Amino acid sequence: MTGATRPTDFLRCPICQSVMVENLDNAAWRCSKCERVFPIVDGTPRFAAAAYLKSFGRQWNRYDVARWDEDEAVFRVKTGIDPEALAGLDVLDAGCGGGRYSLLAARSGANVVGVDLSDAVEKARSLCSDYPNALIVQADLLSLPLAECAFDVVFSIGVLHHCPDPRGAFASVARRVKPGGTLAVWLYRQNTPPQELLNKALRRVTTRLPARVLEPLCVGLGVLGGVPMLNKGLNKLFNFSNHPDWTLRVCDNFDWYAPRYQSHHTIAELTDWFHAEGFEAIEPLPPARGGRFYQFAYEHNMIIGSGVNVRGVRKK
Ligand SMILES: C[S@@+](CC[C@H](N)C(=O)[O-])C[C@H]1O[C@@H](n2cnc3c(N)ncnc32)[C@H](O)[C@@H]1O
Structure with a gap:
């Protein structure tokens, strides 16, 4: 296994991007330039929290959803990456939720930073507690307390569509990828107009x-x-x-x-985002399931909850 993930290698002030120093009593991180202080609570650095994500804090702490075999299979499909290839790499799990994929990366021997804005970080920290090479941070993807160009691999599975500004969050996450590094993003697919209309009406009530x-x-x-x-x-x-x-x-x-924000996207839209942020070798990834009926329904955007899934490499 790799050594412990060193927070100083990755943490930067979310306001001015300067180096952070840990207070001697271990109770906070302080910006070396603008002097802003961010607390460490129960071992987790806290840079922000958001009321609009309360449902995620509840759901990830309430339901134990980590399933080793399934998580590994889903990770392969949604990132196009073999977990074993992560050994020794610096990896960012952007929107880690309860931490199932941060755990997978840590078990594979990566130096992993898992970021989430909700109280799901409590679950992620406890799930990854045996792995000093996993650092969990509570922060907003739109204002990341992480160095730019710092990670070999960045993945974000089912997250950006829950942000008020998915495009802005994508740009912020993309900037953390090293030149030559890989970014993989999975977002909800835009379904047919009647499905979209009905879903909006239902969620207007349920949310x-x-x-x-x-x-x-x-x-x-x-x-x-x-x-x-x-x-x-x-x-x-x-x-x-x-x-x-x-x-x-x-x-x-x-x-x-439950979540307040839920946007749906197309492959063309997500591919454009990768181009605009300076990525190449941009590749839409296929779904896990096959079969003629599934394939037909998937290609015609009829599978509700299915994804648009793209991977790319940041230009050097
Ligand atoms: C559907 S969950 C996915 C979690 C994890 N990627 C997984 O697949 O298990 C979406 C997560 O995104 C987080 N999230 C949404 N907006 C965020 C933001 N602006 N910054 C950080 N995390 C955010 C939520 O708190 C939630 O835990």
Whole structure:
């Protein structure tokens, strides 16, 4: 395994990008130039928090969703990267949530920094607690307390579409990639107009519900997702998870209906972002599943909750 991830190698002031120094009592990081101070709480450096992401703090701390084999398979599909190839590399997990992919990178021997703006960092820190080569940081992707051009590999799985400014967050994340380094991003796919309309109408209601009301509804959708015959057709009309694992099904439903922001994107749009931020070898990645029916529905943007998934290399 690689040594411990050294925060000073990566942390920079989110306001002026200057080097950070740790206070002697270990209770805070201080900017060496503008003197701003950011606390360390329970071992996690805290640069920001956001009320609009409260549902994520709840969901990732409540549901244990890390599944070793599945997480590895999903990571391969959504980044196009073999986890073993991460050994010894500096890796950023942009929007780490409960930390399942930060854990995977750490287990593979990477120096990994996992960033999230919600209280999900508590879960991520505890999940990665056996790995000194994983540093979890609470911060906003739009104002990252991390050095630019610092990471060999940056991935962001299912995150930017939950930001108020996904394009701005993409640019901020892209700047952290070293020249010659790799960036992989997975975002929700834009579905057909009727699907989009219905989803917006439903989420207009669900995002206003308190968690104690929404959660039982997500349990109900979890039941629906377990009914053969229904769970592969009805979810083309409105989203509910048909994952075989009950916990993941309910968590997926909450993940869809609770967050305040949820934008949907096209491959062309995401590819343009990569070009605009100075990437080359830009490659849309295929979905995990095959089969003629799935492929047809995927290509016609009918699979709700499926992704647009692109990888690229930052020009030297
Ligand atoms: C659907 S979860 C995905 C988590 C993780 N990538 C995974 O796949 O398990 C989206 C995460 O993005 C985080 N997030 C959303 N906007 C963010 C922002 N501006 N800065 C940092 N994290 C953000 C949320 O707090 C949430 O944990």
